[in-house]
Amino acid sequence: MLHRVLSGSFDQTVGIWSQDGQLIHRLGPFTGNITALCYVATVGIVWIASGTSQPTIYEPQSGEIVSQFISTFRGQQMEGLVLQQLLSLPDSRHVIGSAKPQQMLVWRYSELGCLTVLPCKHPLECLAYAKKEPVLLFSGDSSGMLQKWERSYISPFIYSMESFHISEAQLERRGPFAQQMVKSGKEEPQPRPCSPRKWRKAYSGRQSGHSLFRTTAKDTQKESIGFTRAIFAEELDILVVSATNGKIYLWEFESFNPGTESPGQLSGGWDGRLCLWDLQNRSLQNELSSVPGNNGPILDMAYSPKRREFALSSSTGRIFICAFNPHCANLVLLAELGHQASVVALVWHSLEDKWVSGSEDGSIRLWSEDGGCCMKVLRAPRGITCLCIDQANGCIVAGVHDTIRVYDANSGVQVQSHTGHQDTIKGLIHVPEMEQYVSVSLDGTVCMWKAYRQGD
Structure with a gap:
């Protein structure tokens, strides 16, 4: 099992660090400042909010961005929204997000989903x-x-x-x-x-x-x-x-x-x-x-x-x-x-x-x-x-x-x-x-x- 620490910054990048504080890899630059990082334990992926309406999805096991292979946001229209914060609730399999202007979003993991x-x-x-x-x-x-x-x-x-x-x-x-x-x-x-x-x-x-x-x-x-x-x-x-x-x-x-x-x-x-x-x-x-x-x-x-x-x-x-x-x-x-x-x-x-x-x-x-x-x-x-x-x-x-x-x-x-x-x-x-x-x-x-x- 991998143990990594992720950090997001106003420099529009995400740093991946080892447990002893060594920089392993840097993701980005993204389109905006990194405002939230959320680890979704159910599927072992990380959501990254960076000033857009949909998060970027990162898979720690491979170290790759896998947004194109995940159907969570496919077909969703969220024009005008900008994600700010993300929080995962593993016991209920929910992810809660806040977005501008004054929006609250909730996603729930489905066993029968794609x-x-x-x-x-x-x-x-x-x-x-x-x-x-x-x-x-x-x-x-x-x-x-x-x-x-x-x-x-x-x-x-x-x-x-x-x-x-x-x-x-x-x-x-x-x-x-x-x-x-x-x-x-x-x-x-x-x-x-x-x-x-x-x-x-x-x-x-x-x-x-x-x-x-x-x-x-x-x-x-x-x-x-x-x-x-x-x-x-x-x-x-x-x-x-x-x-x-x-x-x-x-x-x-x-x-x-x-x-x-x-x-x-x-x-x-x-x-x-x-x-x-x-x-x-x-x-x-x-x-x-x-x-x-x-x-x-x-x-x-x-x-x-x-x-x-x-x-x-x-x-x-x-x-x-x-x-x-x-x-x-x-x-x-x-x-x-x-x-x-x-x-x-x-x-x-x-x-x-x-x-x-x-x-x-x-x-x-x-x-x-x-x-x-x-x-x-x-x-x-x-x-x-x-x-x-x-x-x-x-x-x-x-x-x-x-x-x-x-x-x-x-x-x-x-x-x-x-x-x-x-x-x-x-x-x-x-x-x-x-x-x-x-x-x-x-x-x-x-x-x-x-x-x-x-x-x-």
């Missing part, structure tokens, strides 16, 4: 993460920019960001919208009904973080496209991202081990096509027959490794469960399910052995593993925008417009909720390594939240 916020310039559409040390997060926005976020070793608030950009001119062939990673396997070695077609302009190098499509200065001036789905293939260290124009992009982060079993990428698009891709060889492995009937675009997909089956949802509200055979083009339909409106989210609940679907009609349905019947219906106040499963306790975590709602899978009761996004939540994952939920929204932020723990 722990860390990562701001971006454009609305965010998709999210994925890699189970590495440290954990890597990936977000894709509406402008065709992909962000890689790496958590700092020294502070839970600080993330470094690296961006990658793809332009319309780089893409060669039509592809997916919704996608799901599956294991191709070695069973039933039958002839493939369609011959593989290699992606063109494949980048032959294995440089960390570079797209497998070449980029030129002329390309980057073209109109950009947005990303819609992202999955990280752990076995290959490849990030697979699909875009609004129906194309797939790959980013490779490590050298691939040829002895590792390669997963397949199953994709479905607005055109209703189902394709299985060989990620290792960058080729189309198989094109599956479409589901009978006019069911509209495929909006989402999920895969059950236990049953070797996959489910896909359509804009008509129908859900189809099919047998998975990587070597056969004929689709074997096992069950047909449905909602009253478009089904935008599908997941396989591996802890309960159930399919879970979320619809724009505001319902979440739990289906038996064979798809034979609906086991439970959960109701949300608005349409579902995304789903994930809490891998620690089996709870169903749903994006409901701008709110994250956590439901107990057995009782169907809402056990936790998180508010703070300013627009629709488009992506949601549970990161067990950090005991957090991570979300992305059209408000242009990646947000981290404390995951639900039974008994809290």
Whole structure:
């Protein structure tokens, strides 16, 4: 545990001192005289008042200013106010502030509030993460920019960001919208009904973080496209991202081990096509027959490794469960399910052995593993925008417009909720390594939240 003494002065700087009185570091200069220093023990940060309406936030563990990663003052309008004094009340988790002209302000720490916020310039559409040390997060926005976020070793608030950009001119062939990673396997070695077609302009190098499509200065001036789905293939260290124009992009982060079993990428698009891709060889492995009937675009997909089956949802509200055979083009339909409106989210609940679907009609349905019947219906106040499963306790975590709602899978009761996004939540994952939920929204932020723990 660090023991430091902080002092603020009329010279517009903050001094950080050791216990024996040695100056370790000096922060500033700030925009005005330092009028208050307040240590908020609940989260281990220091608020600094310096003649503005909002304090600067300093994190002693890392020795860095972390204001951009804290959502406490995001969206708050305090024009005309100048903070003067700050006082923390640890027993009640309150911070009290006085401000000119003649104002008293009170903040209260919330366990359900946003722990860390990562701001971006454009609305965010998709999210994925890699189970590495440290954990890597990936977000894709509406402008065709992909962000890689790496958590700092020294502070839970600080993330470094690296961006990658793809332009319309780089893409060669039509592809997916919704996608799901599956294991191709070695069973039933039958002839493939369609011959593989290699992606063109494949980048032959294995440089960390570079797209497998070449980029030129002329390309980057073209109109950009947005990303819609992202999955990280752990076995290959490849990030697979699909875009609004129906194309797939790959980013490779490590050298691939040829002895590792390669997963397949199953994709479905607005055109209703189902394709299985060989990620290792960058080729189309198989094109599956479409589901009978006019069911509209495929909006989402999920895969059950236990049953070797996959489910896909359509804009008509129908859900189809099919047998998975990587070597056969004929689709074997096992069950047909449905909602009253478009089904935008599908997941396989591996802890309960159930399919879970979320619809724009505001319902979440739990289906038996064979798809034979609906086991439970959960109701949300608005349409579902995304789903994930809490891998620690089996709870169903749903994006409901701008709110994250956590439901107990057995009782169907809402056990936790998180508010703070300013627009629709488009992506949601549970990161067990950090005991957090991570979300992305059209408000242009990646947000981290404390995951639900039974008994809290």
